[in-house]
Amino acid sequence: MTISIGIDLGGSNLRAAAFGGDSATPLAVHREAVGDDRAPEAIVERMARTIERLAGGSADPVTVGVGVAALLRDRRGTVANSPHLRWRDVPFGELLGRRLGARYRLGVYNDVNAITWGEAVAGAARGYRDVLAVYVGTGIGGGLIAGGQLIEGASHCAGEIGHTKVRWDDDAAPCMCGGRGCVEAYVGGRYLIARIRRELANKRRKTTVIERAGGSIDAVTPGHVDDAALDGDAWALALWTELAALLAVALGNALAILNSQRLILGGGVLERTPALRTMAEIDLMLVAPAASLEPLTVAVAELGDEAGLVGAARLARDGVSIIE
The missing domain is CATH 3.30.420.40 (ATPase, nucleotide binding domain)
Incomplete structure (x- = not known):
């Protein structure tokens, strides 16, 4: 079974879920507070460890979609500005992709875009x-x-x-x-x-x-x-x-x-x-x-907090704005 992982990175919480195949029902869910250390490198490391745990021993490539509460500059996941995370001009997609390695196919999205797509997949849209x-x-x-x-x-x-x-x-x-x-x-x-x-x-x-x-x-x-x-x-x-x-x-x-x-x-x-x-x-x-x-x-809206996880995972799984 192919695994796709959805991440929702907000100003207060980092939430993640693993999905199997076409299902919008998570196999596993993780949530933790963003905390005081909001340096990009620190958040990337914590996120990567969460992704690796959720991916488990899957032998197939794993797709990862990350919805970020930020204004993005390009399709490589560069954060132009995120008041919630206090980031400006951060190459977030590049940092996370480098940390994860070739096993993972990564897409980075605006959080509301991911939420909207989640509602389209399994909710009010x-x-x-x-x-x-x-x-x-x-x-x-x-x-x-x-x-x-x-x-x-x-x-x-x-x-x-x-x-x-x-x-x-x-x-x-x-x-x-x-x-x-x-x-x-x-x-x-x-x-x-x-x-x-x-x-x-x-x-x-x-x-x-x-x-x-x-x-x-x-x-x-x-x-x-x-x-x-x-x-x-x-x-x-x-x-x-x-x-x-x-x-x-x-x-x-x-x-x-x-x-x-x-x-x-x-x-x-x-x-x-x-x-x-x-x-x-x-x-x-x-x-x-x-x-x-x-x-x-x-x-x-129907899906609440799950919408962004479903949407980010599905966008990445379907190859939307994957970082090459």
């Missing part, structure tokens, strides 16, 4: 040839499938929907990418939580949100705001109305260009804020072109 997947977590990432093919782009950064602009006036919010007015700077988790707590601390608005968090502003999460909005809290509803519209504009513009059959919404923020997600879907119906909406169905 199964059976769809044209897909836009948008994940709202700490930041906002996107994955694109067109004609049944993963779209990585000329410089490997297709799908960066989080950095499309939804505001461009003088008050547009600054983003970690160096730009202003990105949808991530409004709806991405790190910015959203900071804004919620800042507004509650500075204005002490009449709202039930703080009470829902046990009386501590520092304990408030987007989930508390979502619960309050569902109960008709005026401040929470006003904030969600603003943010749902901005997210809908970004989604609508992307769909106008891509004409996707399937829109998948996922990520930690949207998983915990069903009211915000529903409001954004309603606004999307108002802002997206009618022709783009006609073939569209919207679904919630």
Whole structure:
């Protein structure tokens, strides 16, 4: 039986799984914290040992797909920038390939691309040839499938929907990418939580949100705001109305260009804020072109943490962007 291994390298955890043949059910799973030592060489060594354990005594060549929370520069797995790992201009694919040796065939992918492909293989995008997947977590990432093919782009950064602009006036919010007015700077988790707590601390608005968090502003999460909005809290509803519209504009513009059959919404923020997600879907119906909406169905991501492992393993097994 041929073995393929999928890796998901994020800012907090390194997760890995081995798959046999065409199965999307893992034979074995490994998870560990990334830890404080984020030097590329240290992470490569730990990852290589994990891969070797999962590969076991397989006599056949083993394919390895790695999804990285990073902006990639090329098909050789060069990390242009990864704020989570604090990497910039790191030849990650070259380092890992050299450490593993000729027995392993390696592909390195953006983590959201791997997640999107995982949903296409065994999740909410199964059976769809044209897909836009948008994940709202700490930041906002996107994955694109067109004609049944993963779209990585000329410089490997297709799908960066989080950095499309939804505001461009003088008050547009600054983003970690160096730009202003990105949808991530409004709806991405790190910015959203900071804004919620800042507004509650500075204005002490009449709202039930703080009470829902046990009386501590520092304990408030987007989930508390979502619960309050569902109960008709005026401040929470006003904030969600603003943010749902901005997210809908970004989604609508992307769909106008891509004409996707399937829109998948996922990520930690949207998983915990069903009211915000529903409001954004309603606004999307108002802002997206009618022709783009006609073939569209919207679904919630199904595979959770396993999506990136399944997707990375399958991309490598199928020979997508293998490093030669």
